Amino acid sequence: xxxxxxxxxxxxxxxxxxxxxxxxxxxxxxxxxxxxxxxxxxxxxxxxxxxxxxxxxxxxxxxxxxxxxxxxxxxxxxxxxxxxxxxxxxxxxxxxxxxxxxxxxxxxxxxxxxxxxxxxxxxxxxxxxxxxxxxxxxxxxxxxxxxxxxxxxxxxxxxxxxxxxxxxxxxxxxxxxxxxxxxxxxxxxxxxxxxxxxxxxxxxxxxxxxxxxxxxxxxxxxxxxxxxxxxxxxxxxxxxxxxxxxxxxxxxxxxxxxxxxxxxxxxxxxxxxxxxxxxxxxxxxxxxxxxxxxxxxxxxxxxxxxxxxxxxxxxxxxxxxxxxxxxxxxxxxxxxxxxxxxxxxxxxxxxxxxxxxxxxxxxxxxxxxxxxxxxxxxxxxxxxxxxxxxxxxxxxxxxxxxxxxxxxxxxxxxxxxxxxxxxxxxxxxxxxxxxxxxxxxxxxxxxxxxxxxxxxxxxxxxxxxxxxxxxxxxxxxxxxxxxxxxxxxxxxxxxxxxxxxxxxxxxxxxxxxxxxxxxxxxxxxxxxxxxxxxxxxxxxxxxxxxxxxxxxxxxxxxxxxxxxxxxxxxxxxxxxxxxxxxxxxxxxxxxxxxxxxxxxxxxxxxxxxxxxxxxxxxxxxxxxxxxxxxxxxxxxxxxxxxxxxxxxxxx
Amino acid sequence: xxxxxxxxxxxxxxxxxxxxxxxxxxxxxxxxxxxxxxxxxxxxxxxxxxxxxxxxxxxxxxxxxxxxxxxxxxxxxxxxxxxxxxxxxxxxxxxxxxxxxxxxxxxxxxxxxxxxxxxxxxxxxxxxxxxxxxxxxxxxxxxxxxxxxxxxxxxxxxxxxxxxxxxxxxxxxxxxxxxxxxxxxxxxxxxxxxxxxxxxxxxxxxxxxxxxxxxxxxxxxxxxxxxxxxxxxxxxxxxxxxxxxx
Ligand SMILES: Cc1cc2nc3c(=O)[nH]c(=O)nc-3n(C[C@H](O)[C@H](O)[C@H](O)COP(=O)(O)OP(=O)(O)OC[C@H]3O[C@@H](n4cnc5c(N)ncnc54)[C@H](O)[C@@H]3O)c2cc1C
Ligand code: SF4
Ligand code: FES
Numbered sequence: 009x010x011x012x013x014x015x016x017x018x019x020x021x022x023x024x025x026x027x028x029x030x031x032x033x034x035x036x037x038x039x040x041x042x043x044x045x046x047x048x049x050x051x052x053x054x055x056x057x058x059x060x061x062x063x064x065x066x067x068x069x070x071x072x073x074x075x076x077x078x079x080x081x082x083x084x085x086x087x088x089x090x091x092x093x094x095x096x097x098x099x100x101x102x103x104x105x106x107x108x109x110x111x112x113x114x115x116x117x118x119x120x121x122x123x124x125x126x127x128x129x130x131x132x133x134x135x136x137x138x139x140x141x142x143x144x145x146x147x148x149x150x151x152x153x154x155x156x157x158x159x160x161x162x163x164x165x166x167x168x169x170x171x172x173x174x175x176x177x178x179x180x181x182x183x184x185x186x187x188x189x190x191x192x193x194x195x196x197x198x199x200x201x202x203x204x205x206x207x208x209x210x211x212x213x214x215x216x217x218x219x220x221x222x223x224x225x226x227x228x229x230x231x232x233x234x235x236x237x238x239x240x241x242x243x244x245x246x247x248x249x250x251x252x253x254x255x256x257x258x259x260x261x262x263x264x265x266x267x268x269x270x271x272x273x274x275x276x277x278x279x280x281x282x283x284x285x286x287x288x289x290x291x292x293x294x295x296x297x298x299x300x301x302x303x304x305x306x307x308x309x310x311x312x313x314x315x316x317x318x319x320x321x322x323x324x325x326x327x328x329x330x331x332x333x334x335x336x337x338x339x340x341x342x343x344x345x346x347x348x349x350x351x352x353x354x355x356x357x358x359x360x361x362x363x364x365x366x367x368x369x370x371x372x373x374x375x376x377x378x379x380x381x382x383x384x385x386x387x388x389x390x391x392x393x394x395x396x397x398x399x400x401x402x403x404x405x406x407x408x409x410x411x412x413x414x415x416x417x418x419x420x421x422x423x424x425x426x427x428x429x430x431x432x433x434x435x436x437x438x439x440x441x442x443x444x445x446x447x448x449x450x451x452x453x454x455x456x457x458x459x460x461x462x463x464x465x466x467x468x469x470x471x472x473x474x475x476x477x478x479x480x481x482x483x484x485x486x487x488x489x490x491x492x493x494x495x496x497x498x499x500x501x502x503x504x505x506x507x508x509x510x511x512x513x514x515x516x517x518x519x520x521x522x523x524x525x526x527x528x529x530x531x532x533x534x535x536x537x538x539x540x541x542x543x544x545x546x547x548x549x550x551x552x553x554x555x556x557x558x559x560x561x562x563x564x565x566x567x568x569x570x571x572x573x574x575x576x577x578x579x580x581x582x583x584x585x586x587x588x589x590x591x592x593x594x595x596x597x598x599x600x601x602x603x604x605x606x607x608x609x610x611x612x613x614x615x616x617x618x619x620x621x622x623x624x625x626x627x628x629x630x631x632x633x634x635x636x637x638x639x640x641x642x643x644x645x646x647x648x649x650x651x652x653x654x655x656x657x658x659x
Numbered sequence: 660x661x662x663x664x665x666x667x668x669x670x671x672x673x674x675x676x677x678x679x680x681x682x683x684x685x686x687x688x689x690x691x692x693x694x695x696x697x698x699x700x701x702x703x704x705x706x707x708x709x710x711x712x713x714x715x716x717x718x719x720x721x722x723x724x725x726x727x728x729x730x731x732x733x734x735x736x737x738x739x740x741x742x743x744x745x746x747x748x749x750x751x752x753x754x755x756x757x758x759x760x761x762x763x764x765x766x767x768x769x770x771x772x773x774x775x776x777x778x779x780x781x782x783x784x785x786x787x788x789x790x791x792x793x794x795x796x797x798x799x800x801x802x803x804x805x806x807x808x809x810x811x812x813x814x815x816x817x818x819x820x821x822x823x824x825x826x827x828x829x830x831x832x833x834x835x836x837x838x839x840x841x842x843x844x845x846x847x848x849x850x851x852x853x854x855x856x857x858x859x860x861x862x863x864x865x866x867x868x869x870x871x872x873x874x875x876x877x878x879x880x881x882x883x884x885x886x887x888x889x890x891x892x893x894x895x896x897x898x899x900x901x902x903x904x905x
Contacts (some may be wrong), residue, residue, distance in 0.1 A: 069793075073793040076792040076793060087716070087724070088724070088775070089776070089777070089780050091780075092722045092723060092724050093722075094716070094717070094722075096717065096721050097719055097721050097722065106799070108800060146799045147797065147798055147799045148793060148796050149799075150796070150799040151789065151791050151796035151797070152788070152789050152791065153788075153812070153843065153844055153849045155810075155812040155813040155816050155847065156809070157813075158803075158805075158806045158809040158810075159806065160806050162805050162806065162809075163803055164800055181813065183721065183817060186817070186819075187813075193783070194787055194788035194789070195793070197787060198784070198788045198790060200784050201785065209780075232770075261717045261718070261722065262716050263716050295689045296687055296690065298687065298689075298690050298697070300693065300694050300718065301718050401739075402720065405720075405740060406744070408748060472793070517705070518705075519701045519704045519705060522701070563704055563705070565704050565707065565708065565709050566709050570671060570770070571671075571712055571770040573710070573712055
């Protein structure tokens with residue numbers, strides 16, 4: 009069965025929960041779908057207003073492309089400029105199946121690697137489309153003037169990332185996200201100039217507005233003045249990024265949050281696989297209680313760096329004093345064919361195991377070495393600086409130590425969230441008219457994302473998928489004419505003001521950061537790298553308790569009608585305090601280990617993740633049932649017709 | 660260690676701001692400058708005072724959100740480093756730091772240390788792009804680009820749009836910022852097609868926003884956290900001259 013349709017009775021309405029995967033052979037699905045979808049007449053496009061929330065890679069590329077097509081776009085971001093989005097921080101690169109190095113890559117191989125890397129918990133059809141589109145993205149970016157790295161002959165250079173044995177990652181030194189975002193931003197500013205995009209900087213979406221069960225607008229708060237305002241449209245796109253900051257410490261930007269997605273969830277959008285979080289193996293270890301965020305050292309470093317720990321437990325000697333034969337290059341030892349380039353979940357777990365077993369290094373014992381001495385002596389410092397210069401500088405800036413002289417110390421940290429709002433093949437959520445792109449949706453990475461695939465997915469969604477599928481939605485639906493005078497807007501505005509008043513009225517004794525740190529500790533301890541039933545049940549008690557405490561004792565200074573970062577943070581934390589609970593519930597429900605979700609009860613004798621395909625080959629889509637109510641689980645069965653489900657092996 | 664701060668406080672755009680003194684104790688050398696401000700802000704909130712507003716997001720030196728002047732230096736005392744990457748080990752116990760927002764007519768203060776840099780976006784809108792739509796582009800390897808040009812384009816493209824160059828310039832010139840974008844595109848075949856129009860439009864917008872003109876002091880290059888070089892301004896001038904002549 010290709011299209012599982014589940015009819016659900018939901019608050020008086022019958023709603024379809026349908027992946028809408030097109031019929032036909034895998035490799036023709038997208039092409040056929042492109043032909044079968046309805047088009048909006050070019051002269052009519054102007055009449056449709058589309059709201060795009062978020063102008064990172066996914067939202068920026070979508071807003072620009074929709075405007076180029078002639079739609080009337082309003083874009084919103086809590087940042088002062090689209091160029092500030094978290095996408096800017098992506099370092100390592102972006103994948104595509106160009107096969108420029110002639111090393112055997114193909115669309116099918118990228119598809120296969122992504123499905124396998126995701127531990128068989130993603131939709132085949134979506135992932136195949138992603139692989140097909142990947143090549144167009146590189147063409148597009150080069151045409152925009154993105155200065156990718158090149159070889160001496162003038163052609164584009166590639167490097168390798170984890171989970172792949174081919175070199176398919178395009179990069180711009182260690183600043184690929186910056187260059188791609190500036191590309192999308194340039195396309196967007198061009199449309200801002202024409203007036204096809206109206207951009208609202210420093211505007212935070214705080215609610216979704218529905219009319220006749222369709223997404224028809226949003227409520228925003230102007231972060232500078234505090235003004236609460238309604239915006240109506242024919243369709244709404246969320247491209248609001250991931251929710252890794254639920255852990256407090258993560259590699260995400262400080263303001264990254266789940267509010268837009270969560271508030272849409274409260275309005276009926278299903279949240280899928282919330283427990284699938286990615287812990288990245290190569291981050292700078294935590295150094296003190298005051299730490300506000302963690303810094304990634306790009307995975308690309310594993311191309312040339314070798315991971316090791318001392319063979320002797322508790323060895324306190326300096327790295328330089330430990331002779332070669334007393335070092336354990338454990339990834340190379342355990343996984344001879346992938347070596348240091350095993351996927352992230354495997355590398356992270358192994359680092360944790362090594363440290364738990366007493367081999368960790370550094371003051372805290374929660375770190376392993378990433379050593380470049382081999383490559384430096386082979387190719388010279390200059391060669392290394394050319395490839396990784398900014399990362400080495402960043403490491404030095406943060407730790408005060410020079411990684412050209414001794415190995416880096418690294419430890420896993422929360423990095424990316426594979427889970428997100430559930431979407432169908434057309435990137436539409438379970439709310440009609442609400443589309444979700446980029447890290448905010450759950451679509452393509454299954455239980456583990458491969459390196460350099462998020463940028464690919466965000467740009468695929470924005471440049472090449474949504475411009476067509478949203479046209480199909482608009483052309484297929486007769487939407488009633490509404491504006492912001494519709495009572496649904498007034499109602500949502502009132503509720504929002506009420507909730508802000510409630511926050512101010514608490515006048516408690518603890519700061520938002522206090523609560524956030526505490527939530528982060530619970531999440532890391534019980535819903536982090538290794539999970540078990542007992543811990544998850546504990547989290548399900550602790551998180552609601554903390555949430556109650558928050559609503560009783562948080563202290564928000566200042567007023568509503570001014571730039572008030574504490575108020576912004578409080579609203580976001582309130583949502584994290586609900587999302588965290590759903591993550592624990594989802595993790596408890598999924599009685600298997602797969603990808604980034606590792607349940608200690610379910611592992612092989614060699615401590616690898618042990619999936620349970622018979623019972624868990626589904627995407628878990630959770631439906632909100634009201635405050636403090638148990639959410640309802642809907643299962644979207646995943647059907648694998650091309651890839652055989654096997655135990656992942658990187659040995 | 661103990662750090663004394665003299666911080667610019669300004670309630671909103673209209674308000675007249677002024678300095679306020681604070682002292683932060685138990686500052687560890689491992690903290691970043693912003694983590695020290697976080698600590699102070701949490702203390703202020705607990706005391707019922709208004710915390711200090713400042714822009715920041717990535718805290719990795721790449722998003723360009725942050726930017727404060729510390730003791731007269733844009734982004735603080737170190738070269739090639741943004742405010743968010745500055746660590747307290749750069750300071751000593753008992754130091755007094757004067758912390759101000761960017762000062763430039765084209766960057767009005769919104770609150771405390773937060774300024775409005777929309778003028779930068781408007782300059783980009785005037786021409787900081789290649790005028791192509793999505794789709795229909797040639798294969799990425801269709802046009803080889805000499806590595807030396809690609810690398811040079813990249814060096815200019817690393818500008819994070821923070822505005823330090825403007826803040827430190829006695830003329831509040833934005834020429835390093837504009838020069839970086841113009842240079843990036845002149846190095847690439849994709850950007851060369853529109854080079855004349857681009858440079859004229861971007862310079863016109865820069866003037867309309869009220870940014871000053873460069874008098875070759877070089878403070879911008881010295882304070883730019885991405886070490887964008889003055890040759891970008893030279894290229895800007897050359898391109899502008901060429902474009903105006905034909
Ligand atoms: C340090 C780091 C390095 C990475 N490196 C790589 C890499 O090398 N390769 C790779 O493929 N991936 C990488 N990733 C992952 C990748 O960068 C992200 O997954 C991706 O950029 C997300 O893009 P996005 O457009 O979905 O969201 P974002 O870039 O996070 O953009 C979110 C946008 O939504 C806006 N927004 C959010 N909520 C609201 C709201 N309520 N109201 C208004 N606006 C809102 C924000 O202002 C912003 O504009 C990296 C991630 C990190 C943290
Ligand atoms: S040129 Fe340098 S100082 Fe100026 S905006 Fe760009 S990065 Fe900042
Ligand atoms: S916070 Fe992003 S550059 Fe400083």
